[in-house]
Amino acid sequence: xxxxxxxxxxxxxxxxxxxxxxxxxxxxxxxxxxxxxxxxxxxxxxxxxxxxxxxxxxxxxxxxxxxxxxxxxxxxxxxxxxxxxxxxxxxxxxxxxxxxxxxxxxxxxxxxxxxxxxxxxxxxxxxxxxxxxxxxxxxxxxxxxxxxxxxxxxxxxxxxxxxxxxxxxxxxxxxxxxxxxxxxxxxxxxxxxxxxxxxxxxxxxxxxxxxxxxxxxxxxxxxxxx
Numbered sequence: 001x002x003x004x005x006x007x008x009x010x011x012x013x014x015x016x017x018x019x020x021x022x023x024x025x026x027x028x029x030x031x032x033x034x035x036x037x038x039x040x041x042x043x044x045x046x047x048x049x050x051x052x053x054x055x056x057x058x059x060x061x062x063x064x065x066x067x068x069x070x071x072x073x074x075x076x077x078x079x080x081x082x083x084x085x086x087x088x089x090x091x092x093x094x095x096x097x098x099x100x101x102x103x104x105x106x107x108x109x110x111x112x113x114x115x116x117x118x119x120x121x122x123x124x125x126x127x128x129x130x131x132x133x134x135x136x137x138x139x140x141x142x143x144x145x146x147x148x149x150x151x152x153x154x155x156x157x158x159x160x161x162x163x164x165x166x167x168x169x170x171x172x173x174x175x176x177x178x179x180x181x182x183x184x185x186x187x188x189x190x191x192x193x194x195x196x197x198x199x200x201x202x203x204x205x206x207x208x209x210x211x212x213x214x215x216x217x218x219x220x221x222x223x224x225x226x
Contacts (some may be wrong), residue, residue: 003197004102014197015178018157019070019083020090022199024063025159028092029174029202032056032161049094052163056092060159064090072145075154076115082146082154090178092159093190099162100175100198106160111188119156120190121183155180158190170206 003010015021035055036048043051061081064070073082073089082089098104112120148154161176176199182192 001195002102003195005100005198005200011197011199018088018178019068020064020178021067024060024067025176025178025199026202027063028056028059028159029161029176031059033163033172033174033202033204036163053092053094056159056161060090060092073148074145075148075151076119078115078119079145080148080156082148086148086150087153087155089154089156090159091156092161095160095162095177097162097164097175099160100177100201102196102198105191105193106162106177106179108160108184108190109162112184112190113188117184117188119151120181172204172206174202174204176202 003014005011012022015025032052032055035051035053039047039051057079061070061072064081065072068083070081070083073080075089078091080089080091094109095106096109098106100106157178157180159176159178161174164173164175165171166173177196178199179196180194181190182194184190
């Protein structure tokens, strides 16, 4: 089933049924872009995407917690936000250029590892994370994050995002959708979806990176509440 971004009543109704809203998801995307911009080359090659993910996750969790009473959770070492009934959770991943496009089928940019495949297969993945799980390090969860152990009853939706920078004018476009995936394929990519709710594109002005002498600065990005 596909719910397109321009079908506002249906989109908002389905988001409300899931226990979220476009305003929360949009703020998460905007915070992610702020995280992307708040790095320099000294942070390392993959830092922009990593910072964007962390900021997006934090904003998503914060919004869900404040407005819908959700909680921070981690399952198979994967960071989630989960509803009070422990039936619906959301994680966020990056997708390809088809993300958020109604008449195209997106896929995840990076393959999921054993834990990610197991999570999205509801525990039915043949390739277990480890034959000897006691030998795998399991870092302790943060104090306000619940460590979950039961896969069966949690339906995991994905806030899938794709960032595209325009080389001509420097503007940035984020495409996104909130979608319920099929289990990953044998290579770990998610290529099919049970349900998709495509979301409006979010645009930003040109990226202006701080100089090495100035160091990183806070980026103030306006978030409109809708």
